Amino acid sequence: MSSHLRVAVPREQTGNSIRDSALGLVPETVEPLIALNERVWNGGAVRPALLELVRLRNARLVNCVFCRSVRYDVARADGLTEDKVAGVTDGYEQSSLDEREKRALVFADAYLKSGGELDPIRAAEVRAAFTPEELAHLAIALVSFNAASRCAVSLGGMPEDLPVMEILLSQTTC
Amino acid sequence: MNTTSITLGDVLARAGSAAPAFETMWQALWSQRRVPPALLELCRLRLAQLHGAAAELAVAHPAVQVPPARRDSVIRGGFATDGQFAPGEVAVLSLAEVYAQDPAAITDGMADAVRRTYGDAGLVVLIEALGFIDGRIRMARLTNALARAGA
Numbered sequence: 001m002s003s004h005l006r007v008a009v010p011r012e013q014t015g016n017s018i019r020d021s022a023l024g025l026v027p028e029t030v031e032p033l034i035a036l037n038e039r040v041w042n043g044g045a046v047r048p049a050l051l052e053l054v055r056l057r058n059a060r061l062v063n064c065v066f067c068r069s070v071r072y073d074v075a076r077a078d079g080l081t082e083d084k085v086a087g088v089t090d091g092y093e094q095s096s097l098d099e100r101e102k103r104a105l106v107f108a109d110a111y112l113k114s115g116g117e118l119d120p121i122r123a124a125e126v127r128a129a130f131t132p133e134e135l136a137h138l139a140i141a142l143v144s145f146n147a148a149s150r151c152a153v154s155l156g157g158m159p160e161d162l163p164v165m166e167i168l169l170s171q172t173t174c
Numbered sequence: 175m176n177t178t179s180i181t182l183g184d185v186l187a188r189a190g191s192a193a194p195a196f197e198t199m200w201q202a203l204w205s206q207r208r209v210p211p212a213l214l215e216l217c218r219l220r221l222a223q224l225h226g227a228a229a230e231l232a233v234a235h236p237a238v239q240v241p242p243a244r245r246d247s248v249i250r251g252g253f254a255t256d257g258q259f260a261p262g263e264v265a266v267l268s269l270a271e272v273y274a275q276d277p278a279a280i281t282d283g284m285a286d287a288v289r290r291t292y293g294d295a296g297l298v299v300l301i302e303a304l305g306f307i308d309g310r311i312r313m314a315r316l317t318n319a320l321a322r323a324g325a
Binding site: 001002006008022023025026029035036038039040043044045062063107110115116117118123124126132135136137142144146148151154 | 203297301305
């Protein structure tokens with residue numbers, strides 16, 4: 001993984017952490033991306049605390065240091081705790097996460113580790129845990145989280161480690 | 175129904191207001207002009223081939239046209255040597271191959287080869303587009319697996 005950023009960041013900083021990153025070099029895609037991020041967190045059937053567990057599972061498997069260190073304020077306000085975060089390991093089936101949280105991580109793992117393949121029994125368990133509206137929202141959220149993490153890894157400049165830090169949703173939507 | 179990256183938006187429409195935002199982002203990637211959309215379509219086909227996603231290979235993005243010989247070359251994996259592609263195009267397709275397997279394995283040389291033809295913004299668009307293309311291929315397959323479980 002490259003430790004230096006492979007492209008420049010925009011000279012003009014706006015206070016939005018997405019627009020002020022290298023993604024801001026392309027206004028025609030960064031503005032829709034900002035809007036999508038806002039809708040993922042504010043516009044769907046799945047609560048932010050559960051979305052955050054899925055996002056952190058993605059961050060862990062992609063090994064995005066930035067993404068792993070961040071906690072969204074809206075997720076914490078919704079009840080996310082570091083005890084919950086600690087359950088997002090490879091042994092999550094044996095963790096104290098509740099069944100719905102575990103099924104969300106099964107969904108994420110099928111996407112992240114198996115290219116979308118999922119055996120019929122596990123697929124039926126996932127279907128039983130969520131409404132179609134929730135599954136559609138989870139799908140959009142996961143694709144968006146994964147694209148962002150892999151973008152960060154691909155463009156370089158990743159530190160080896162970062163402390164846990166809270167990010168305000170408003171810093172990514174303004 | 176066999177969902178693909180092209181039709182995934184229809185399946186996810188019940189996601190509420192995130193759904194149109196997701197489609198707007200997808201359309202923005204195909205309407206930008208920093209990396210030719212026809213080249214993105216070739217990336218989609220290469221990623222589909224690497225995923226073994228037969229349903230993806232059977233469809234085409236409706237907004238672009240790709241000559242059959244170039245399409246076949248990319249699916250076959252012969253794009254780097256068969257003389258049909260410019261160096262910048264080979265750089266894009268080569269980076270896409272590595273991205274699909276492990277983004278952390280992309281080297282500075284691979285990234286620089288893309289930047290030489292398409293610039294910093296072109297590299298950013300390419301990486302963004304690969305994320306959504308690869309993601310939609312994966313999610314389409316997962317959506318199909320869930321649908322089969324409910325049949």
